[in-house]
Amino acid sequence: MRKTLLLLLAALGCAAGAAAQEPATQDAAAESPRVARERIVLRTNVGDMVLALYPEVAPRHTEQLLKLARVGAYDGVNFFRVESSFVAQLSDARYKEPAPSPEQAAAIHPLPAEFSGLRHRRGTLSMARHDGRPDTGETSFSILLGDAPHLDGQYTVFGHLENGADVLDLIERAARRGNRPVMPLVVRRAEVVESPEALAALSLRRAGFYDEGVGSLGRYLTWGALAAILCGLLLFALSGRRAPVAVGSAGLLLVLVSAFGLFSAYVPRAGSSQWLGFALFMGVPVLFKLMNRFEGRRVGAGRPSTSARPAA
Amino acid sequence: MKIPLFNAAPASPTPHLYFVSPLVDFACIGGASILTFAALAAVYQAGAVQATWVWTAAAVLTWVCNYPHFAATCHRLYQSKENVSQYPFTAFVVPPLIVAGMAASFAQPNTVAPYFVKLFLLWSGYHYSGQSVGITLVYARRAGFSLGRLERLALSGFVFGTYFLSVARSETAPGTYAYYGISYPTFRLPQYVAILAGYGMWMCGALFLLFVVYWCASNRRVLPPIVLLPAAAQLLWFVVGSGDPNFNAFVPFFHSLQYMLIAWSMHLKERMDTRGIEPSRRYVAGESLRWGAIIVCVGGFLFWMLPHTLASSTGFGYQLAAPIVLAGVQIHHFFVDGVIWKLKNPRVSSPLLMNIEQLVRPGAAHARRPVTLPVETPAGVGQPA
Numbered sequence: 001m002r003k004t005l006l007l008l009l010a011a012l013g014c015a016a017g018a019a020a021q022e023p024a025t026q027d028a029a030a031e032s033p034r035v036a037r038e039r040i041v042l043r044t045n046v047g048d049m050v051l052a053l054y055p056e057v058a059p060r061h062t063e064q065l066l067k068l069a070r071v072g073a074y075d076g077v078n079f080f081r082v083e084s085s086f087v088a089q090l091s092d093a094r095y096k097e098p099a100p101s102p103e104q105a106a107a108i109h110p111l112p113a114e115f116s117g118l119r120h121r122r123g124t125l126s127m128a129r130h131d132g133r134p135d136t137g138e139t140s141f142s143i144l145l146g147d148a149p150h151l152d153g154q155y156t157v158f159g160h161l162e163n164g165a166d167v168l169d170l171i172e173r174a175a176r177r178g179n180r181p182v183m184p185l186v187v188r189r190a191e192v193v194e195s196p197e198a199l200a201a202l203s204l205r206r207a208g209f210y211d212e213g214v215g216s217l218g219r220y221l222t223w224g225a226l227a228a229i230l231c232g233l234l235l236f237a238l239s240g241r242r243a244p245v246a247v248g249s250a251g252l253l254l255v256l257v258s259a260f261g262l263f264s265a266y267v268p269r270a271g272s273s274q275w276l277g278f279a280l281f282m283g284v285p286v287l288f289k290l291m292n293r294f295e296g297r298r299v300g301a302g303r304p305s306t307s308a309r310p311a312a
Numbered sequence: 313m314k315i316p317l318f319n320a321a322p323a324s325p326t327p328h329l330y331f332v333s334p335l336v337d338f339a340c341i342g343g344a345s346i347l348t349f350a351a352l353a354a355v356y357q358a359g360a361v362q363a364t365w366v367w368t369a370a371a372v373l374t375w376v377c378n379y380p381h382f383a384a385t386c387h388r389l390y391q392s393k394e395n396v397s398q399y400p401f402t403a404f405v406v407p408p409l410i411v412a413g414m415a416a417s418f419a420q421p422n423t424v425a426p427y428f429v430k431l432f433l434l435w436s437g438y439h440y441s442g443q444s445v446g447i448t449l450v451y452a453r454r455a456g457f458s459l460g461r462l463e464r465l466a467l468s469g470f471v472f473g474t475y476f477l478s479v480a481r482s483e484t485a486p487g488t489y490a491y492y493g494i495s496y497p498t499f500r501l502p503q504y505v506a507i508l509a510g511y512g513m514w515m516c517g518a519l520f521l522l523f524v525v526y527w528c529a530s531n532r533r534v535l536p537p538i539v540l541l542p543a544a545a546q547l548l549w550f551v552v553g554s555g556d557p558n559f560n561a562f563v564p565f566f567h568s569l570q571y572m573l574i575a576w577s578m579h580l581k582e583r584m585d586t587r588g589i590e591p592s593r594r595y596v597a598g599e600s601l602r603w604g605a606i607i608v609c610v611g612g613f614l615f616w617m618l619p620h621t622l623a624s625s626t627g628f629g630y631q632l633a634a635p636i637v638l639a640g641v642q643i644h645h646f647f648v649d650g651v652i653w654k655l656k657n658p659r660v661s662s663p664l665l666m667n668i669e670q671l672v673r674p675g676a677a678h679a680r681r682p683v684t685l686p687v688e689t690p691a692g693v694g695q696p697a
Contacts, residue, residue, distance in 0.1 A: 045422075046422070166486055166488065169488060169495075170488050170495050170497075173488065173490045173493070173495040174422060174495060175421040175422065175425070175493050175494060175628070175629075175631070175632040176493075176629075177627070177628070177629065182421045182422070182628065182632065183420070183421055183422035183423070185422075206486060206497070206500065207488050207495075207497055208488075208497040209422045209423050209426055209497075246400075246401065249401040249405070250401075253401075253405065253406075253409060256409075257409070260413070260427070260428075260431060263427055263430075263431060264423065264424060264426075264427035264428075267427055267430065267496075267497060267499065268497055270497070270498070270499045270500050274500075274501070274502045277483070277499040277500050277501045277502075278499075278501060278502075278505060280499050281479065281480065281483060281499050281501055281505065284431070284434050284435075285438055285472070285475075285476070288434075288435055288438045288439075288646075291646070291647065291650060292442070292650050294401070294402065294647060294650055294651065295399045295401050295402055295650075295651050
């Protein structure tokens, strides 16, 4: 392996030393260090996360992270390792695909450890490093998914997750094989927001699975799905009287498939508009109601019978 | 379960009120759930403690009743060529479509699977509500309580209102929920949607109760409580007891229990009528055992063997394979359930209005002959609005 960035193994090896660094000795103020004005927004394919950095606790890490984000070094990295209640770790930007640009590669260099008394808790940002070599942190870091006191004083804590706990929650629960997510959980873009005011004006996406590959085709696909739904409803309306009942059934299946396409495309975006959420909320039972009519009309049924017929 | 009825007033004689007996019908239709809720609330202060034995008991009951109830729908549709030929799309087109949905979910576990699972979970509550309305209509008919359009609207409004309220409450929360290893996001509805759903539900409930009171006054008799029991149970499952995880563990069982009472009765009656079997206790016991064994085995195959086999053969793991398979099987169940209650056999006397006496005592069927369903039962009649 080219570079091992295993937090866990190192932590186990240093467990005794960690125990010696009793958190009770920390200054209370150190538990809520001053955060930088700048924030890093990680735009991932499962929602947006806002990272706050600690310039006084870890000045070199803060400077490095901001620089890397500005040059786009984190664009395209992914959460390659997720361990429930422990860490979600970003991959090394040096080995991302496509490869980093010369400018991005030039910005990457090893960082000296900036250990502090800050504890590793859920949401803590902790720089990864080589096993047994404290000054080897570069780009890969973890967002803690639970308390990890055995890491305290062994890894540099340089910030915390300020916004996007729901996204972190989703990352923790996403399907995995072992510790590796089945589908890539990718940072599409890392942005530096220069001030809290600019952050407040920013539109952040909540947790959800965003199929960004659809891109500009999304609008056309939406109209296509809506047109298919209308066609399906038309076929259903005509069946039983002017068309065989099978046509109506096929029409309803067309409605179901198209509606599912819209459902999967728009549920992740439901948080962006209360009307969209409301439309989904009301549309789903209408779909179920329609499906109750599946194969319900029979050829030649005509008007519904309302009389009971005695048994044969 | 959507049970087709017809609008015309029944011809005399009046059918039995109960399928089996007051005690058994009350227990199966909702009484057991009310007693369970009361007992759990008394012991654990409404979910203050998540009891291990509750989950163990719920898992056992799932094997005994919940899985077989899904299998019973498949068995009813696929057991004869005659049934299959009435609904070829449901029998042969829907399964490959669902398999395609499952395959897409496996291929795209983060972009398709969450919504496949979410669709199933939303449909599930709707399905419960449809069954509650259907069973209310059956007992109303048995009790001679004629439901007009407005009464049906009020009843459906209340029962489906519990569903809307439950969904609205859960979908107002930000973030995601998980079903096994699959997370899916919420609609993030504004809070007022849940408030409006609550008002709508209670208004419809009050209106339906007014109709009941009017009926009681004009007929000078009390409506048998079992007519109102499915709606009361639905309120308990979706609203009153929804915050108690101990109770929630049993809700699928109670829904299945309702279903099994009707499905078991119908199966025995239909088989007896179509094969010209004489009523006897031996027939009821023997056929119940045979039918029970089939649906338990099919249920075990669908809900245990299939997800485990797929999990091990695809390498995706049980936490990913199970929710996808379970969603697919149950969406198929919703489709099949939508048509099997419309199956028509002119040789079969109405099983929905039968009583166990007709199955065990020779001559009982003729002593109190039930009203029959129309041969060409129109779609949608008797179904929830």
